[in-house]
Amino acid sequence: MSNINKIKTIFAGTPEFSIPSLKALINDNFFEVVAVITQGDKKVGRKQILTSPAVKIEAIKNKIPVLQPVKIENDLERIKKLKPDIMVFVSYGQIIKQNLLDIPRLGCFNLHGSILPKYRGAAVIQAPIINGDKFSGATIIKMDEGLDTGPIIKQNKIILEPNETSESLYNKISIQGADLLVNALKGYIEGKIKPKNQDDSETTYIPKLKKEDGKIDWSKDALKIERETRALNPFPGAYTKLEDKNLKIKKVSSNILNINKFPFGKIFLYKNNLVIQCGKNALIIEKLQLEGKKEMETKDFLQGHRDIEGKILE
Numbered sequence: 001m002s003n004i005n006k007i008k009t010i011f012a013g014t015p016e017f018s019i020p021s022l023k024a025l026i027n028d029n030f031f032e033v034v035a036v037i038t039q040g041d042k043k044v045g046r047k048q049i050l051t052s053p054a055v056k057i058e059a060i061k062n063k064i065p066v067l068q069p070v071k072i073e074n075d076l077e078r079i080k081k082l083k084p085d086i087m088v089f090v091s092y093g094q095i096i097k098q099n100l101l102d103i104p105r106l107g108c109f110n111l112h113g114s115i116l117p118k119y120r121g122a123a124v125i126q127a128p129i130i131n132g133d134k135f136s137g138a139t140i141i142k143m144d145e146g147l148d149t150g151p152i153i154k155q156n157k158i159i160l161e162p163n164e165t166s167e168s169l170y171n172k173i174s175i176q177g178a179d180l181l182v183n184a185l186k187g188y189i190e191g192k193i194k195p196k197n198q199d200d201s202e203t204t205y206i207p208k209l210k211k212e213d214g215k216i217d218w219s220k221d222a223l224k225i226e227r228e229t230r231a232l233n234p235f236p237g238a239y240t241k242l243e244d245k246n247l248k249i250k251k252v253s254s255n256i257l258n259i260n261k262f263p264f265g266k267i268f269l270y271k272n273n274l275v276i277q278c279g280k281n282a283l284i285i286e287k288l289q290l291e292g293k294k295e296m297e298t299k300d301f302l303q304g305h306r307d308i309e310g311k312i313l314e
Contacts, residue, residue, distance in 0.1 A: 006032035007189060010082060010104070012072070013055045013090040014039045017170060020178035021090045021111055022055060026062055028182055030189075034082050037067045037075070039093055072100060079103055086185065089143065090177075098145045106189060108143040111181050113173045115139060115155055117198040120148035122208035125173065126166045129231035132223075136160055136169055138177035140184035142195050147205075151195030154184035162254055165230045209236055216240045216249065218265035218313060222256045222281035240265075241314040245291040253284035265313040274298045276313060 009031045011022050025031045036059035044051040059066045069075040072094050079087075080103055087108040089096065101108050114124035116139040128136040137157040141150040158172050187193035214236035216225060229238040229252050238249045253273075262268060262277035269275065273284045289295040290305075302308070 006030065007106075007185075008083060008085045009033050010035045010037060010079065010084045010087045011055075011059075011090070012037040012087060012092040014053045014093050015091055016054045017113075017174045018055050018090040018092075019058055020175050021088070021181050022058055024178040024182045025088065026064075030182075030186055033062075033064055034084065035065045035067060035079075037069070037072060037079075037092070040068045040070065073097065076100060076103070086189075088181070088185070090181070095147075096143060096145075101143055101145065109153070109181075109185060109188075110141050110143050110148070110150070111177045112139045112141060112148055113170075113177070115157060116141065116148060116152060117200065117203040119206050120203050121206040123206045125170050126209065126231040127204075127206045128160060129164055129166060129169065130224075130227050132227055134160060136173070138173050138180050140181055141198075142188070149198060149200070151197050153188050153193055153195050154180055156180050163230070165233060167234060211236045214239050216313075218276065219279040222278035222283045225278055225283060226252050226254060226256065242290065242308070242311065247291070247313070248289040248295075249285060250287035250289055250295055251285075253286055255284060257282040257284065263312065267308055267311050267313065269309055272299070274302060274308070 007030060009025055011025060011033055013022060022036070026033050036055060038053045038055040041050050041052045043049065056066050056068070067075055067078060076099060079100070084104045086106045087104045089108065090111045096108065112124070114128065115135065115137045119127045135157045137155060139155045140153045141148065142153060144150040156176060158169070158176065160169070184193065188195070214232050216238055229249055232238045233250060240247050240249060257270065257275060259270070259277065259282040260280065264277050264279045266277045267274065268277065275282050275284050285298050287295060287297055288301055
């Protein structure tokens with residue numbers, strides 16, 4: 001494809017998740033990325049160092065102009081002047097209204113981190129792990145004004161491993177989604193793929209995770225807590241209360257123990273393992289972090305906390 005016929009593309013995204021998709025578009029001769037839109041620089045860490053979003057850093061490396069509007073609505077005129085054929089949104093983080101969707105000649109497209117229409121919304125990478133699904137995946141949609149409601153162009157499934165975490169699934173969807181995105185856009189633009197409307201009756205809306213969503217309810221089934229621990233790390237993190245301190249549960253064993261003789265939340269030792277009684281069955285804890293301390297393997301933690309046996313977690 002010659003320069004004249006390249007598909008003029010504006011890319012909108014913010015975190016590391018977006019980078020493989022941006023790189024895939026930059027490196028494919030079918031597209032010309034004429035601008036990148038991302039969120040503003042933010043102060044990060046204890047020293048509050050002003051830090052650019054990952055997508056901005058990648059765009060600058062490739063000498064692509066960057067727009068960082070507080071609200072994307074504020075930059076409609078600048079976007080119009082670029083005369084994009086398409087706009088691509090990958091984890092951008094703002095609601096997109098119809099007046100923006102109407103600007104690109106061929107429409108706006110989104111990489112969504114689940115198999116639509118099942119999970120719409122925010123915490124869609126965590127949801128299939130928590131629910132014990134066999135699959136997750138990525139979906140490319142042509143955007144409309146609804147939240148993840150646009151017609152589906154292409155999807156791929158990712159088998160969830162028994163030890164799948166939100167971090168490992170995030171990385172898989174980010175990388176595999178980039179290839180899917182490029183292939184879907186080419187297929188659509190060349191008329192080889194027809195978008196398929198979603199069945200709204202099959203959808204579930206997943207809200208954004210809050211810090212309190214990480215608090216463990218020990219009255220639940222051990223299998224459910226095991227899934228939640230994998231899904232909720234690194235954010236918001238699975239945590240509980242040990243007396244007056246927060247205790248983060250970093251990793252648990254997938255080997256659920258058929259033990260049901262203690263009150264839920266009670267800590268006990270079983271074959272040199274630290275175990276927590278749940279509402280049904282019991283969980284072996286492999287890694288944990290007490291408030292103000294470093295993350296530790298359980299065997300190391302027990303050396304300094306032998307008195308923990310018999311205590312109740314809340």
